[in-house]
Amino acid sequence: MNWVFPLGSLTRNVQAQVLLKNEVRVILGPQTTPETNFVVELGAKSQVPIVSFSATSSYLSPVRSPYFIQMAGADSSQLKAIASIFKGFGWKEVIFVYEDTGYQDGLIQYLSDAMREADIQISMSSAISISANDLQIEEELLKLKSASSRVFLVHMAPPLGSRFFLQADAAGMMSEGYAWLTTDGSNTFASMDATVRDAMQGVLGIRPYVPKSTKLTAFKMRRGRELQCTKPKAELNIFGLWAYDVVWALAMEVERVTPDHNADHKENLGISELGPTFLKELLRTRFKGLSGEFSLVNRQLQISDFEIRNVIGNGERSIGYWTPDRGLSRDPDSLNISSTYSTSVNVLRSIIWPADSTFKPMYWAVPTSGKRLKVGVPVKDGFTEFVKLQQFQNTAEYNITGFCADVFR
Incomplete structure (x- = not known):
C-alpha cells in the first residue's frame, strides 16, 4: 500500500492515472497549473486527495474539487498588498504584464477588483506566451514603451521572467523614471544568474513573509552542509519551505490514520474508502512549520503577511512588510504591535530604483513617439503640496508632483 507518492517530472498525467489504480492514498504534486487541473479531476473521481505546494494559480480554487488541497499561497492572496503599495506611492496607472498560460482569467479579475478598490487603473495588459522568442518579447516591449504609464506589474515564472527583463533592459526600459514590481512567483532573485540580476537592478518584488525561527535556522544550516559539495550556491525559496511543511503534515496524518482493512479501493470503481478520512484529518492539521503557521482554510494554505524586496547589487534587500491589519511597516517586529493601518511608503526603507535613482518614478509620461506636449510649470518656493x-540626476527630465500635477494628468 502506497500512502504518499510524489509525481515525477516526466508524463505526470499518465503517472497519476496509474497511481490512482494502484491503491495510492495521496498524490503530492503536480507542479504546474495545467498538470494540476488534469490530476485534480482524477482525484475527485477516485476520492484521493491531490496536494500541491507549487501550483499557485487562482484558477485552481479548491472549491472546484473537494479533494484538491492548495498548500501554496494562491496568486490572488497578494493582490491587496500590491494595490496598497501602488497606492502608497501615489501611482494612479499600472501596466500588467503576465505569462500567458491559459489560466490567468481569474487572476486578472481579482487584480482588477483590488486595483479598483485602491482607485488605480490598469491602463494596459500584455500577455506573453511561455513559448515566445526574444524577438516577440522585444516587439511587445516596444508597444509597452510607447504607452504613457511607466509603472509595471510583472507576473511570470522565472524562466520567462529572466528573458523578459533582459529584453526590457536592452530596450532602455530599466532606466530612470521606470518602476517595476514583480509578484511572488516571479521574484526568485537569488536563483537568477548575475546577468539577469544586473538587468533587474531597482526592481521591487513581493513575497510571503517567513518569520525567523530557531527551527528554520537549524534547517538552513543542515541543508547548507548537505549541499556544500554538490550545490554550494543553491538557495531555498518559499516553494521549498512549503514542500517541507507539506511532507511533515502528510507524515503526521499517516501516523494518525491507520487502515483496519486491506480492501481500501472499491474493486471496479477505483474509489478510495480511506481518502475521505485522510482528507478530513489533514484539513484539521495545525502546527508551526518552517514557513510559519501551517493551517488550511477551505483547503488552502493561508498567506496574509508579505515582505517587500528591492534588487540591489548582487542580491536583494528587504525594505518593508505588509499585513492586512497593519498595512505597510518597516520591520517585522512591528507586525505584532497594535497600531493604526498605514498606507505611507515613508515607513519603508530607502529604495534604489532603476538606473540607481533615488527619486520615486512617475506613473505617467508623455509618449516618446509622435508630437511632444510641452507644459510650463512655475518654479516657486513654498506650497510644494500644490x-x-x-x-532627475544627470538628465534634462523632471519629476513633477503635487495637487496641480494630479489634476492636470
Whole structure:
C-alpha cells in the first residue's frame, strides 16, 4: 500500500492515472497549473486527495474539487498588498504584464477588483506566451514603451521572467523614471544568474513573509552542509519551505490514520474508502512549520503577511512588510504591535530604483513617439503640496508632483 507518492517530472498525467489504480492514498504534486487541473479531476473521481505546494494559480480554487488541497499561497492572496503599495506611492496607472498560460482569467479579475478598490487603473495588459522568442518579447516591449504609464506589474515564472527583463533592459526600459514590481512567483532573485540580476537592478518584488525561527535556522544550516559539495550556491525559496511543511503534515496524518482493512479501493470503481478520512484529518492539521503557521482554510494554505524586496547589487534587500491589519511597516517586529493601518511608503526603507535613482518614478509620461506636449510649470518656493519640481540626476527630465500635477494628468 502506497500512502504518499510524489509525481515525477516526466508524463505526470499518465503517472497519476496509474497511481490512482494502484491503491495510492495521496498524490503530492503536480507542479504546474495545467498538470494540476488534469490530476485534480482524477482525484475527485477516485476520492484521493491531490496536494500541491507549487501550483499557485487562482484558477485552481479548491472549491472546484473537494479533494484538491492548495498548500501554496494562491496568486490572488497578494493582490491587496500590491494595490496598497501602488497606492502608497501615489501611482494612479499600472501596466500588467503576465505569462500567458491559459489560466490567468481569474487572476486578472481579482487584480482588477483590488486595483479598483485602491482607485488605480490598469491602463494596459500584455500577455506573453511561455513559448515566445526574444524577438516577440522585444516587439511587445516596444508597444509597452510607447504607452504613457511607466509603472509595471510583472507576473511570470522565472524562466520567462529572466528573458523578459533582459529584453526590457536592452530596450532602455530599466532606466530612470521606470518602476517595476514583480509578484511572488516571479521574484526568485537569488536563483537568477548575475546577468539577469544586473538587468533587474531597482526592481521591487513581493513575497510571503517567513518569520525567523530557531527551527528554520537549524534547517538552513543542515541543508547548507548537505549541499556544500554538490550545490554550494543553491538557495531555498518559499516553494521549498512549503514542500517541507507539506511532507511533515502528510507524515503526521499517516501516523494518525491507520487502515483496519486491506480492501481500501472499491474493486471496479477505483474509489478510495480511506481518502475521505485522510482528507478530513489533514484539513484539521495545525502546527508551526518552517514557513510559519501551517493551517488550511477551505483547503488552502493561508498567506496574509508579505515582505517587500528591492534588487540591489548582487542580491536583494528587504525594505518593508505588509499585513492586512497593519498595512505597510518597516520591520517585522512591528507586525505584532497594535497600531493604526498605514498606507505611507515613508515607513519603508530607502529604495534604489532603476538606473540607481533615488527619486520615486512617475506613473505617467508623455509618449516618446509622435508630437511632444510641452507644459510650463512655475518654479516657486513654498506650497510644494500644490506643485513640486525635482530634476532627475544627470538628465534634462523632471519629476513633477503635487495637487496641480494630479489634476492636470
